Amino acid sequence: MSSGPIELAAVAAAPAPPPPVDAGRPFDFGDLYGEVAAELAGDWDDATLEPELRRLIDPASALDTVHWGRNYLYRARLETAAGPLEVVVKQFRNHGWRERRRRRRGAGKARRSWLGARAFAAAGIPTAAPLALIESRRADGPSFFVSRYLAGALEARYLLRAANAGTFGEAFPEIDFEAFLEALGATLRRMHEAGLFHRDLSIGNVLLLPPPAAVAAPEIAIVDLNRSRRLRSLSAARRTRDLCRLAIFTRPHQRRFLRAYWGADGLTRRRWLLYLLYHHGFRFKIAAKKRLRGAVKRLWQALAPRRAHVHIPSAPAGARARDKSVWDPLSDQPHQHAGRLEKLLVRTADAPSHLRQLTTFAAATPRIWRRYRELCRELYRRPVAWDGMGVAVRPWPADPEALRRAIADLGCRNVLLRLHPWAERHDDEEALARTLAEEGYDLTFALPQNRELVRDPARWRAAVEELGERFAPYGRRFQVGQAVNRSKWGVWRYGEYLELLAAAAEILRRRPGVEILGPAVIDFELHVTAALVNLPGGVPLDALASLLYVDRRGAPENRQLGFDTVGKVVLCRAIADTARCCAPRSWITEVNWPLWEGPHSPAGRAVAVDEATQASYLARYYLLALSTGLVERVYWWQLVARGYGLVAPRDDGRLRRRPSYDAFATLARTLEGSRFVGRLAAPAGAFLYRFEHPRDGVIVVGWSRDGAIPASLPAPIESLVEQDGTPATSPQGDQIVLKPAIRYARIAR
Template sequence: MTDSLGRFTGAIAKSWDGPAIRAQLQSINQWLNDVGTQSLSEGRDRVVCAQIEVEGHFQKVAVKVFARQNRVKDWSDGRRGSKAQRSFDAAVFLVDHNLHTPEPIAWLDRWENGRLLESFYVSRFIDALSFRDALAVIYREERDNAPLMAILHRVAPAVRRLHDAGFFHGDLGNQNILIPRAADGEWLEPTFIDLNRSQTVSEPLSDRLKALDLARIALPGAYLDIFRMIYSDHEVFPAPLAALEGKARQWFWRHRRNSQWRHPVRTFKKWVQRTPSSPYPSDADFWLWDEKSAQPMIALGPAEKLRQRDLSDIAAMLLRGLWAAPGLFLRYQKIKALSFTRPVELKQRIGVALHPDPDYIKPELKLLHALGNPPVLVRFCHHETPEQWAAAVELVRRLKSRSIPVMVALLQDREAVLNPDAWREFLFTVIPLIADAVDRVEITHAANRSKWGIWKSRSFAELMVPVRTLKDRYPDLEFVGPACIDFEYLPVLASLAVLPKGLTFSGLSHLLYVDRRGAPENKQGAFSTLEKSILLKAIADGSRAVENRVIVSEVNWPLKNAGVWSPVMCPYETPAWRIEKLG
């Protein structure tokens, strides 16, 4: 119900109404100009944090100050209610339906001769990051999959409850979802703000309205797919809704990209102020670690990854493959003919990997002893802390004291590519500490997988530059690589071709997985693990950049019911995987 509040018309929530509150609201311009007022967001419609006195105590409130608008919009708002009034009514709806929004306090309008001169919406202040800013912290500072998955498991169901209650937000961007966080880091229930474009209906939203809301959620493609499944109660995102959402998303983000032409003055101001267009990293720079599967996550969708590919790099790789193919085929045939012609001692040729995590290193060492103390691989990751590196060094020393052969792998992240000095410091910190305790060092990891931070061959070459100095400094230490992954040998040829002048590997290391084959003898086309290994040997035999021996430094074997701990299923167990597991 509209009330008169001095020179304003508006309404006050019953739980807040009283003479003292009315008096303060009637002088809202005065206390908005108080020195204690804090700006929360700038723009045409700005938001400030102010204090209001309630029964002798001051409480923080958020005030949205709506800007003047043209006559047509004033005429429209005079009939359907101002933005402030619509925000208040929408907030009341959410509160009545047990959905989270800052508690509505009041709305105030000042009209004169059919023109809306001043308009304010007042709500309780909530000290929380927006979904947008929380994601920026995760992407740029934490760089960890766990808090991202935790926040998706909070936000997606909250959006679904919003829609099931018949509430269409109308501007459901990441910036309009607040996500409080407890002291222990746990994300709390999301809160929805900026409600003036909303609509309400008496039943769950239609797919069309759901799609319009969901289209504004900004996430990298792979995580957007996860968000959709969580929104769908952990089921497959319905095809009709997916089609509508895809069209709405395409239109909305094209509209956003074209804003520079529609708002040239605003764009120029941002350029002058050096304001970044997005708080998030570029698609190429997304890098999030998953501790459960001990690998970075695939963050981008197929289309996003395709946009980052360097066509000239791909063309050069294909040409190298064509050039090498005839000689490679001849060497392959020759080596294959020698297979199984003499016995091979396998003792000390097959090892295991250990990780110095305090939660499970003790049982790992016990299992190692039960296996007869085979060779061990220990990984050092660039993204880890110096304390974690120290723990890995301690493990290497411990194994050395037991006369257990050790190989070390040094793994890059995207930051290593972007900051070569940090990568160099990492190498020159770790290697001197373990050089006398290990047999060999593998440099970089899965360079042919963009999730590990390398998009181009020249980026791999730059990571190799410090290795040349280290090899001269430690002549008895073997450096092996390029440690590409899977049955993809064109990247192996490309990596060997771009090694810095004067650098050669002491062995060709490769990560050869068999999980999608089911067993080593199962073939991928004409190639089982035997033929794949022979082809690797043929590459090493014909390259001047590597000595003629092959080290398969990583093999995985599928374990049933591993869930999100599996490198294939992490970070989310999709409906298809759940069905397969139950079957």
């Protein structure tokens, strides 16, 4: 039997110690301390090491996201004497009293990762080479483990999932799966023989290193070592606890893996039965934990304060609950530090204001509902000109010309420029507005608020005066307000927003032809919208502006309270048509789907999608919304941004156009100048929209909600284009296969 755990730092005290790893270089910057690997210790002096490490642990330095879960891992570039080195930074938040206690004892997650990686390297077990350990002096402050980036490494999860599904040969034709299993078993045997007990050997912590050639013996690397321990020896039970975690489900694969681990004659019946017992027990535990964690998580989210990403500034010292929002530069939006209880107390204190809002909404509901039903009956009865696609932008000072080209190549003439009234300078915004106006774009400006401006009406008026004077020559429409139903944007009582709106409207309407849009309620909370445009004494609006995000429901066809995207668009127009303080016009001034990119994403992990899904959802949302003819504009927020933009900044400073950019550009250019004339009959779960173009004739745009669905078109297909603009091989006749990514079929008249 094995003895108890030995501290990883004391590996040399174990019998038959492996060759020691060179000691790292310690550093202490006051608020940060740690070690740098010996191989890099001479690359910086004291004056250059600190700024380089501080830059590295700033998530703004991320080139891309590696993993976004309990901890955040991102790829970054470390500047060394030999040139740039690609690394992975693992950020530990260190929330909770247990982790704070471990850190006080010198056993925090980052330090355990550092010591574990050094122990693996000393034992000759492939892992990501440890490069730096960075700790915060604050007990609840973040800590970081920096390792070398294993370029081209493939997580075992993808191999094992394909093998379990029976699609391995199709998915990975260049890899010999049996050779992979044998290499995996042999590597884990060497790990255990060295006394290394991983304790979290999931399929995401096993990497197949390149090149994955069938003729070469695969090399396996083991990562995520913060739970690992060094023992004098490992019992069969402890070894099996590691082995059973891997998602190897078929009996032949399990036997091959275990024979590679135990040896041809070492897989005894006892060891086989022990493995099966542990394997099935582990799977049962994981399934039970998922169900339990879901319930506990919902309860925790309802009661516990929200935890901020470590890069977000703290609330001002001594700030009241109403004044705890701060700006998050990575997601380009505010963050609210006030906890749920604090917000509840504020809402309770403001109960009379909220009651007034609810009674106004209740009084307006009957006429809104009547108009909604009328609009539903009239839907798709008239042709709709396709001219409402828009994109929202902010300046890109790093390369203004690249931004201009990205806008031009998008093929969209409607641009919304968000201004920041709280900022002291607006030169970059004005330069961009001037350029776009000179090139003939139709410009709209958004004037968001923050808490400081809400509390200081004189400053708000001065900001609007300046922005109106500077930007009205370039565009005549101004959206006043931003997400006024979210306290992080500074508005707690809707009377506060109406005061901002009244001041801005009085100032901006001094200029002939200026139009005011509002109230810019975010998400599907149209009861708030309905109340704000029907309150007695409200400010007249020239169009209803909504930030109509549907990302929390997934696909745009999904329903919320019985309304899909089309239903929500119709309801917005019904509110505008029946409002006491708004013209019968409706705009959607923000929509997007956040990406799986950690703190750069403006929403949580639960709603994040991959780039391909974002592109598909974008095209489908625009088609569903604009084809109703009930919304004049739909703007994607925004063009350039990590985490959600159509374009992402690259690590070389250039801009990378995502699949969503191609989907937007193809949609805009293909349907430019066309008219939507109606929906065609389609199989369940599929959509066919018919457009007529004066030059290109009849274009049918089709897609499915999920999977491939065959459908028939009313005439033979003459040409077929994919969502990204790539020409496809035109099928014979009128048959088409619809997919979640939209397709454009030009058919005979």
